[in-house]
Amino acid sequence: MRIRVGVFFGGQSVEHEVSIISALQAIPMFDADKYEVVPVYMARDGGMYVGEADIEAYRDIPALVARSRRVAPVSEGGRFRLYLWPPGGLARFFKGGRALEIDVAFPIVHGTNVEDGALQGWFKTMGVPFVGSGVVASAVGMDKYATKAMLKSAGIPALDCRLVLAKPFFADADAEMEALDSDFPVVVKPVNLGSSIGISVAGSRAELRDALSYAFRFTNSAIVERAVQPLREINCAVLGDRDGVEASECEEPIGSGALLSYEDKYVVKGGGKGKGSAELSAKGMGAAKRRLPADLSPDARETVRDLACRAFRALGCSGVARVDFLMDADGTAWVNEVNTIPGSLAYYLWEAVGMPFPVLLDRLVDLALKREREEASLSYSFETSILRGAHLASQ
Ligand SMILES: Nc1ncnc2c1ncn2[C@@H]1O[C@H](COP(=O)(O)OP(=O)(O)O)[C@@H](O)[C@H]1O
Numbered sequence: 001m002r003i004r005v006g007v008f009f010g011g012q013s014v015e016h017e018v019s020i021i022s023a024l025q026a027i028p029m030f031d032a033d034k035y036e037v038v039p040v041y042m043a044r045d046g047g048m049y050v051g052e053a054d055i056e057a058y059r060d061i062p063a064l065v066a067r068s069r070r071v072a073p074v075s076e077g078g079r080f081r082l083y084l085w086p087p088g089g090l091a092r093f094f095k096g097g098r099a100l101e102i103d104v105a106f107p108i109v110h111g112t113n114v115e116d117g118a119l120q121g122w123f124k125t126m127g128v129p130f131v132g133s134g135v136v137a138s139a140v141g142m143d144k145y146a147t148k149a150m151l152k153s154a155g156i157p158a159l160d161c162r163l164v165l166a167k168p169f170f171a172d173a174d175a176e177m178e179a180l181d182s183d184f185p186v187v188v189k190p191v192n193l194g195s196s197i198g199i200s201v202a203g204s205r206a207e208l209r210d211a212l213s214y215a216f217r218f219t220n221s222a223i224v225e226r227a228v229q230p231l232r233e234i235n236c237a238v239l240g241d242r243d244g245v246e247a248s249e250c251e252e253p254i255g256s257g258a259l260l261s262y263e264d265k266y267v268v269k270g271g272g273k274g275k276g277s278a279e280l281s282a283k284g285m286g287a288a289k290r291r292l293p294a295d296l297s298p299d300a301r302e303t304v305r306d307l308a309c310r311a312f313r314a315l316g317c318s319g320v321a322r323v324d325f326l327m328d329a330d331g332t333a334w335v336n337e338v339n340t341i342p343g344s345l346a347y348y349l350w351e352a353v354g355m356p357f358p359v360l361l362d363r364l365v366d367l368a369l370k371r372e373r374e375e376a377s378l379s380y381s382f383e384t385s386i387l388r389g390a391h392l393a394s395q
């Protein structure tokens, strides 16, 4: 019997489209002898559909949704099933049954509401095994401030930062700015977004004020940290769980190093958010070419790979994550972020160490099933007689 994998993608996230691309890259790569893949497209309105696996179909999403089978996920008798919704005419859609039963959920989603533990918590509630990090690691990975706190407590180098909240800032910007007094330039980032959204560089107090106002358009909390200049960025993926991890090849997104110094090329002047502040171009970042493998000495490469594994473990990640580093001119590597569902599942970093995409997917499903077996052996009920003698005060 083949394992039926539900690949969940889309979702109510600003990275909805990126997720569609990542998922459609992965779907044809599953070993067809072993897996039957059901694409589950989560539309922006919250509806779930048995989607199509062809990118062309997503160029006109309203048309896709109109012709697709909408499903209602149900947990019954310990099984996770997708029923056609609204009910009626079921036989027409699902061959040999009223519902599609999913053995393993495979979220390929990016950003808030989906990658941040929300979807993972829902899978847990529904009782379906799922691929990747659990609720806590996913939530921490999405929160730049919490990530730093976890990394630092594990002795892993991460840049110091200050947390700024929108309410006190808008109530008394001067007082907040006073507390932030620091050397410039600094980088201001929303705590919980991705794809460089809401991020800017500030070279002075006036720019810092603008940068914070800009970030607070997207979030209620932001961090301020030293801008690394000149900057090199190095990324390394990690695969595994608490019982063992391995690191991939390292990549260097090129162009990003010039991001801060070649403002005209890589930095978009933000419309209407005040003179002097600058927005990093999300498109520029996404389109950035990479050097793979990164140009690192064998020692530096090993240091980065080791730190990546330690960061993965510190957050309690599972499955595949990509750990991104900022590197100072003297070669000091700072862990910048941990992407618990990396774009394209970082398959190219695994191919570079000889692991083909289908093998990566296989390993990920295995890890999910392993976690399920381990959790199944834990007891989730604790016999008590509390209800027998219980009376509510009002009765
Ligand atoms: N402290 C910093 N110094 C210099 N550049 C930075 C710094 N922090 C972020 N950047 C630049 O901004 C980009 C996006 O920041 P990042 O922290 O990775 O957030 P996101 O979650 O949006 O990817 C980075 O890839 C890097 O180019």
Ligand SMILES: [Mg+2]
Binding pocket: 195, 196, 324, 337
């Ligand atoms: Mg990033």
